[in-house]
Amino acid sequence: MNTVIASVVVARPPCRLPQAVRPLAAPIRNDAGLPWNTLLGPPALSAQECAGLDRLASLRTVAAGDRVFAHGDAAPALVALLSGDVAMGRGAPGAAMRTERLLHAPAWLDVGSAWLAGAHSLDALALTPVQVVELAGGPMQALLEAQPRLAARLLAALAGEVRRLTAQVHALTRQDAPARLAGWLHERCVATDARADRCVLRLAERKSDIASQLGMTPETLSRLMRALSDQRVIEVDGYTVAVLDVPALRRLAGG
Amino acid sequence: MNTVIASVVVARPPCRLPQAVRPLAAPIRNDAGLPWNTLLGPPALSAQECAGLDRLASLRTVAAGDRVFAHGDAAPALVALLSGDVAMGRGAPGAAMRTERLLHAPAWLDVGSAWLAGAHSLDALALTPVQVVELAGGPMQALLEAQPRLAARLLAALAGEVRRLTAQVHALTRQDAPARLAGWLHERCVATDARADRCVLRLAERKSDIASQLGMTPETLSRLMRALSDQRVIEVDGYTVAVLDVPALRRLAGG
DNA sequence: CGCAACATTGAGGGCCCTCAAGAGGTGTGG
DNA sequence: CCACACCTCTTGAGGGCCCTCAATGTTGCG
Numbered sequence: 001m002n003t004v005i006a007s008v009v010v011a012r013p014p015c016r017l018p019q020a021v022r023p024l025a026a027p028i029r030n031d032a033g034l035p036w037n038t039l040l041g042p043p044a045l046s047a048q049e050c051a052g053l054d055r056l057a058s059l060r061t062v063a064a065g066d067r068v069f070a071h072g073d074a075a076p077a078l079v080a081l082l083s084g085d086v087a088m089g090r091g092a093p094g095a096a097m098r099t100e101r102l103l104h105a106p107a108w109l110d111v112g113s114a115w116l117a118g119a120h121s122l123d124a125l126a127l128t129p130v131q132v133v134e135l136a137g138g139p140m141q142a143l144l145e146a147q148p149r150l151a152a153r154l155l156a157a158l159a160g161e162v163r164r165l166t167a168q169v170h171a172l173t174r175q176d177a178p179a180r181l182a183g184w185l186h187e188r189c190v191a192t193d194a195r196a197d198r199c200v201l202r203l204a205e206r207k208s209d210i211a212s213q214l215g216m217t218p219e220t221l222s223r224l225m226r227a228l229s230d231q232r233v234i235e236v237d238g239y240t241v242a243v244l245d246v247p248a249l250r251r252l253a254g255g
Numbered sequence: 256m257n258t259v260i261a262s263v264v265v266a267r268p269p270c271r272l273p274q275a276v277r278p279l280a281a282p283i284r285n286d287a288g289l290p291w292n293t294l295l296g297p298p299a300l301s302a303q304e305c306a307g308l309d310r311l312a313s314l315r316t317v318a319a320g321d322r323v324f325a326h327g328d329a330a331p332a333l334v335a336l337l338s339g340d341v342a343m344g345r346g347a348p349g350a351a352m353r354t355e356r357l358l359h360a361p362a363w364l365d366v367g368s369a370w371l372a373g374a375h376s377l378d379a380l381a382l383t384p385v386q387v388v389e390l391a392g393g394p395m396q397a398l399l400e401a402q403p404r405l406a407a408r409l410l411a412a413l414a415g416e417v418r419r420l421t422a423q424v425h426a427l428t429r430q431d432a433p434a435r436l437a438g439w440l441h442e443r444c445v446a447t448d449a450r451a452d453r454c455v456l457r458l459a460e461r462k463s464d465i466a467s468q469l470g471m472t473p474e475t476l477s478r479l480m481r482a483l484s485d486q487r488v489i490e491v492d493g494y495t496v497a498v499l500d501v502p503a504l505r506r507l508a509g510g
Numbered sequence: 511c512g513c514a515a516c517a518t519t520g521a522g523g524g525c526c527c528t529c530a531a532g533a534g535g536t537g538t539g540g
Numbered sequence: 541c542c543a544c545a546c547c548t549c550t551t552g553a554g555g556g557c558c559c560t561c562a563a564t565g566t567t568g569c570g
Contacts, residue, residue: 090425100428112414115407121421141407151406152370152396158413159367165420166376170345172427173355173470177558207517215428220558222518238517432526462549475526477550493549 034133035106039080040153049150052143057133068109068124068132075113075120077134081105084130087209088122097125099212102205105131111157114140175254177216181224182252184214185234189246197246203239289388290361294335295408304405307398312388323364323379323387330368330375332389336360339385342464343377352380354467357460360386366412369395430509432471436479437507439469440489444501452501458494 036053037044045053059082062068069079071090083105091097100122103109109124114137144151171180189199203210211221225241228234233249235242243249291308292299300308314337317323324334326345338360346352355377358364364379369392399406426435444454458465466476480496483489488504490497498504 090429098429100425112410112417115410115414116418118418121418122425144406145403148400148403148406151399151403151410154410155367155370155406155413158410158417159370161417162367162413162420163371163373163376165417165424168424169420169427170355170377172424173467174345174353206515212428217559218517219519219560223558226518461547472527473549474528474551478526481550 035082038106039108040157045150045153049147052147052150053135056135056139056143058136060132060134062126062130062132064126064128064130066126068126068130069120070123071120073120075110075116075118076138077136078111078114078140079109079124080111080133080135081107081109082131082133084126084128086130087125087127089125089212090123097123099209101213102127102209104204108157108161111154112161172215177214177220178224178227179252179254180214180216181221181228182249183255184210185241185243186246186249186253189243189249199243199246201241201243203241207239290337293361294363295412300405300408304402307402307405308390311390311394311398313391315387315389317381317385317387319381319383319385321381323381323385324375325378326375328375330365330371330373331393332391333366333369333395334364334379335366335388335390336362336364337386337388339381339383341385342380342382344380344467345378352378354464356468357382357464359459363412363416366409367416427470432469432475433479433482434507434509435469435471436476436483437504438510439465440496440498441501441504441508444498444504454498454501456496456498458496462494 033050034054034057036050058077062084064084068081068086069075081103085105086103086109087097087099088101088103088109089097089099109132110120110122113120114135117137144154171183175183185201188201189196192199192201207221208218211218214221216224225234225236229236231248233243233245233252235244288305289309289312291305313332317339319339323336323341324330336358340360341358341364342352342354343356343358343364344352344354364387365375365377368375369390372392399409426438430438440456443456444451447454447456462476463473466473469476471479480489480491484491486503488498488500488507490499
């Protein structure tokens with residue numbers, strides 16, 4: 001008998017998102033403008049600055065289930081996500097990757113590594129068909145000399161990453177699982193409406209991905225959500241979470 | 256009777272370090288050159304770039320036990336440590352602060368917040384008499400327009416922070432306490448001598464600070480060190496750790 | 511209808527924290 | 541000089557938090 005080990009691992013989306021959170025197939029932007037202003041935040045860039053970035057930009061598409069890049073890969077360029085969803089994490093190739101962060105376009109995938117002449121420190125896995133833009137490090141450095149104001153924007157982008165990561169380290173070392181979940185929910189509430197005492201959140205990702213980002217297991221997340229429901233702090237219906245008592249969340253988060 | 260609440264809290268070093276790790280009183284540099292090259296790494300800066308930074312630099316001294324800055328303070332400037340030791344962490348004023356990171360001069364204390372027009376996200380507590388240099392954000396931005404190459408150096412500094420924090424988040428969410436300790440020791444060995452199978456480390460900080468940075472308690476750290484000793488992977492004598500088996504450390508760290 | 515993926519719930523156990531006591535080292539005041 | 545206070549580290553006992561494993565329910569798809 002011809003025993004051929006033919007288990008070719010077909011690249012495919014690693015997960016099936018429930019209908020409720022499945023992202024609508026976002027139309028790929030084919031019009032001229034790349035979303036620099038969204039990536040770099042206000043104030044708006046000058047036309048000259050946008051043109052400079054456009055000239056350097058190199059587009060690439062990645063199929064769902066493939067990696068945009070892998071940890072350890074040389075990182076010669078800044079990488080930003082133009083369309084689609086990407087999970088950042090680390091895992092052996094072929095094996096399931098544990099998501100440490102989930103990004104929806106538009107967003108930077110790696111705005112730092114290129115400056116160190118180093119390697120990406122995480123894997124980036126396309127969850128949907130994905131389009132990314134890359135800005136080669138060397139030409140980018142030259143562009144900064146012509147357009148020095150761009151540098152401040154990139155510094156701000158990196159500084160934001162530092163702030164986010166610092167907060168995450170603090171949460172992981174100083175807060176237990178209930179406090180981390182309360183903090184995560186509270187942050188989302190504030191982002192929706194800074195003053196309201198109640199708000200409604202729609203979860204845009206699988207609960208197991210949320211758990212993974214919070215450094216806990218899906219089982220623990222489920223139990224904690226149940227506990228918050230029992231305390232009447234939230235009401236959970238599938239992927240819709242109604243927050244009934246925002247101050248209680250802040251209290252539970254320890255702040 | 257005149258009951259005067261006279262318990263003035265005298266600012267003093269919050270801890271007593273054992274002689275073995277107590278830093279030698281480093282002479283304050285009063286000579287002209289500020290250590291920009293050490294802070295920003297190779298290649299060396301041009302004389303013009305150094306002069307530009309010198310012009311913006313504003314020195315400040317902080318007594319042992321005082322805060323260089325507190326979390327939530329407005330951060331109008333980049334802050335670097337010129338001499339002394341500083342513990343970064345978060346804690347109520349007056350209360351004991353849990354160290355999340357310990358820095359020895361020269362090093363950046365906060366190279367990011369100023370770009371966000373935001374606030375420091377951690378407290379910085381002087382453990383020894385400390386001298387810091389501050390570079391105001393606005394003038395700094397102007398300097399970058401005159402000296403665009405400086406921007407790349409600052410981007411690299413921030414990118415390094417991002418890489419370090421990303422690794423720390425990964426360790427905290429994906430490794431248990433023994434693996435984190437093994438990884439920490441292994442990293443120090445590699446920094447000392449990349450190829451050797453054994454090396455000797457001198458701990459430059461209290462073990463409780465090491466534990467705090469690794470997200471565990473001093474008791475757990477002590478037990479783990481004992482366990483590694485029993486396995487003949489390391490030998491501990493006070494603040495001297497002799498690593499007998501570097502590959503075993505790498506294995507225990509899960510990589 | 512069967513299958514696959516995700517979420518939920520329960521039982522059990524291991525890791526690590528908390529609390530407490532004691533040893534060793536360092537600075538202070540008598 | 542020496543007793544004492546203070547800080548740190550170590551070691552042990554106990555317990556709680558959260559992970560692991562397993563079974564079941566739900567939803568979407570072929």
